[in-house]
Amino acid sequence: MKRSEINATIKKMEALMEECRFKLPPYFSFTPDEWAEKNHEYDEIRECELGWDVTDYGEGKFDTLGFALITIRNGNVHNPKHNKPYAEKIMMCDSGQVSPMHYHANKLEDIINRGGNDIVFTFYNADKTKVHRTEDGRKYIGFGTFFNAILQGYVVTFFYYLVCKLGAPEVLWQKLVTVVIGLLVGGIGLAMYQNAKAGASPYDSLSMILCDRSHKSYFGCRMLTDLICAVICFASGGIVNVGTVASVLLMGPVADIINRKFVSRIIKDDAEVHGRYRPNYWTV
Structure with missing residues (x-):
C-alpha cells in the first residue's frame, strides 16, 4: 500500500x-x-x-x-x-x-460489535471439532426461549385434543405407530428450532449445556436429562409407559440424526468476515 x-x-x-x-x-x-x-x-x-x-x-x-x-x-x-x-x-x-x-x-x-452494523465471521477449529460460540454471554437464551416457555403448553394441548377428537389409539400397534410418528415429528421440530439459534426452551437447554460442558454427544446428554425427568415423574406418581421409555431412549438420537443429516445442511451461518452498509468497527 x-x-x-x-x-x-x-x-x-x-x-x-x-x-x-x-x-x-x-x-x-x-x-x-x-x-x-x-x-x-x-x-x-x-x-x-x-x-x-x-x-x-x-x-x-x-x-x-x-x-x-x-x-x-x-x-x-x-x-x-x-x-x-x-x-x-x-x-x-x-x-x-x-x-x-x-x-x-x-x-x-470477546468480539463486541460496537459500530452497530452487520459483521459476519467464519470460525473453524484446527482439529475440525465443533466450534462452541457464546453470544452476549448467553448462548441458549433468545426470543425462542420465551416462545417455548409461554406457548409450547398451548400448542401441545391443542394437538392433544385434536388427536383425541380423531380417536385415541386403543390397541398396542396403534399406540406404537402413534409414538413413532410423535418421535419423528418431535425430533424434526427439535432439530429445526435449535438450529435456528433463536433460543432454546429451559428444559432443552439442559442437555445442550451438558453437551458443551462435558464434550459428550448430544444424544447421550439428551437421554440422560430425559431419564432423570422420567425417574422424577415415576417417583412423583406420574404415568410411565412405553411412550416414556421410547422418548428417553430415542428422542435424543432421532433429533441428533435429523440435525446432522438434514437440518444442519439446510441452515448454515458460515460466511467470510465483512462489513455492510457503511464502515463498521468492532473490538476483540
Whole structure:
C-alpha cells in the first residue's frame, strides 16, 4: 500500500472512533520523533506491538481485501513480563471488504460489535471439532426461549385434543405407530428450532449445556436429562409407559440424526468476515 492510502485509512478510522465516541490512548497519535524520546515505560507497547495495522495483505486490493486494526492491549506468550492471554483490538471493515483466514495458537477473544452494523465471521477449529460460540454471554437464551416457555403448553394441548377428537389409539400397534410418528415429528421440530439459534426452551437447554460442558454427544446428554425427568415423574406418581421409555431412549438420537443429516445442511451461518452498509468497527 502507498503511504498516502495508509494515512487516509487511519484518518477515516480516527473519524469513525470519534463518531462512536471511542477515545484512543494518546500514544496512537505520537509522531516518530516523539517515539524516539520515549523511555522504558513504553517498552510494553513496543514489545507487544500495540498500535496501528493497515494492510491489503500484499494483494493491492484494499477496497475488497484489506483491514484496518488497532491493538490496544496484547500479551506475548514468549515474554514472561507480558503473559496476559488476551488481546483488545479495534477493527474497521469497510463495505465489501473481506479479511482472509488466520489463526491464533493461544488467544482468548470477546468480539463486541460496537459500530452497530452487520459483521459476519467464519470460525473453524484446527482439529475440525465443533466450534462452541457464546453470544452476549448467553448462548441458549433468545426470543425462542420465551416462545417455548409461554406457548409450547398451548400448542401441545391443542394437538392433544385434536388427536383425541380423531380417536385415541386403543390397541398396542396403534399406540406404537402413534409414538413413532410423535418421535419423528418431535425430533424434526427439535432439530429445526435449535438450529435456528433463536433460543432454546429451559428444559432443552439442559442437555445442550451438558453437551458443551462435558464434550459428550448430544444424544447421550439428551437421554440422560430425559431419564432423570422420567425417574422424577415415576417417583412423583406420574404415568410411565412405553411412550416414556421410547422418548428417553430415542428422542435424543432421532433429533441428533435429523440435525446432522438434514437440518444442519439446510441452515448454515458460515460466511467470510465483512462489513455492510457503511464502515463498521468492532473490538476483540
